[in-house]
Amino acid sequence: MPDQPIASVAQKSPIQSKHALWAVFGLMALFVLFTRERSLLDPSSFLRQRYAPVPWLMFLHGIPAALALALGVFQFSSRLRQRHLQAHRVMGRIYVASAVIGALVAIVVAIKLPIPSLFMASLIQSGGWLITTGTALYCVRQGKIQQHKEWMMRGYPFAMVFIVNRVILSIPAVQGMGVFGLITVVWSTLALACFLPSSVIAWQALAASNNAGKKAAGAQKTAG
Numbered sequence: 001m002p003d004q005p006i007a008s009v010a011q012k013s014p015i016q017s018k019h020a021l022w023a024v025f026g027l028m029a030l031f032v033l034f035t036r037e038r039s040l041l042d043p044s045s046f047l048r049q050r051y052a053p054v055p056w057l058m059f060l061h062g063i064p065a066a067l068a069l070a071l072g073v074f075q076f077s078s079r080l081r082q083r084h085l086q087a088h089r090v091m092g093r094i095y096v097a098s099a100v101i102g103a104l105v106a107i108v109v110a111i112k113l114p115i116p117s118l119f120m121a122s123l124i125q126s127g128g129w130l131i132t133t134g135t136a137l138y139c140v141r142q143g144k145i146q147q148h149k150e151w152m153m154r155g156y157p158f159a160m161v162f163i164v165n166r167v168i169l170s171i172p173a174v175q176g177m178g179v180f181g182l183i184t185v186v187w188s189t190l191a192l193a194c195f196l197p198s199s200v201i202a203w204q205a206l207a208a209s210n211n212a213g214k215k216a217a218g219a220q221k222t223a224g
Contacts, residue, residue, distance in 0.1 A: 065102030129158035157193035
């Protein structure tokens with residue numbers, strides 16, 4: 001009986017690194033929801049007072065952006081995409097529409113309620129989310145699925161910044177830094193959102209290329 005190739009019998013672990021990443025991010029989102037965002041229900045809170053001049057704009061921004069933030073996680077599920085392709089497509093359309101609305105309204109809010117030191121950061125975050133999401137949509141419509149996945153990977157971190165910023169800013173040591181800490185955190189996480197996804201994509205491509213080369217070399221040895 002011939003030996004079977006190791007690759008044919010190897011099975012992927014049901015728990016992968018991306019599952020741990022999403023679990024941590026989910027906990028971070030819940031932390032933000034039950035600490036900072038819950039204060040929006042209090043009419044006397046700082047957040048409620050700050051956004052009082054534009055309540056409907058905040059509603060038009062917050063609901064779609066939160067929906068995109070939630071649906072985006074499922075767009076990265078290979079199992080959902082393979083087993084329920086139609087559901088994946090429907091959720092993808094809702095994600096794109098929600099991201100576009102949330103990002104566009106965020107720009108309007110940044111103009112009407114400007115924070116001078118963070119005004120450009122708000123525009124870059126919203127613009128980056130729009131550009132990457134639009135490019136991902138274009139790619140999938142052209143049938144370029146791999147490029148679509150990569151641009152989704154580049155786009156979703158602009159939404160993740162909302163959660164990550166608020167978790168870091170809740171750290172007492174960072175709070176003690178005042179405005180300097182706020183600016184540092186916002187610009188640092190935005191820079192990571194801009195550049196880190198492309199680095200991850202490049203490393204994934206390099207690893208796939210190395211694995212393909214090893215398999216080809218192994219096949220040549222076996223044939224020889």
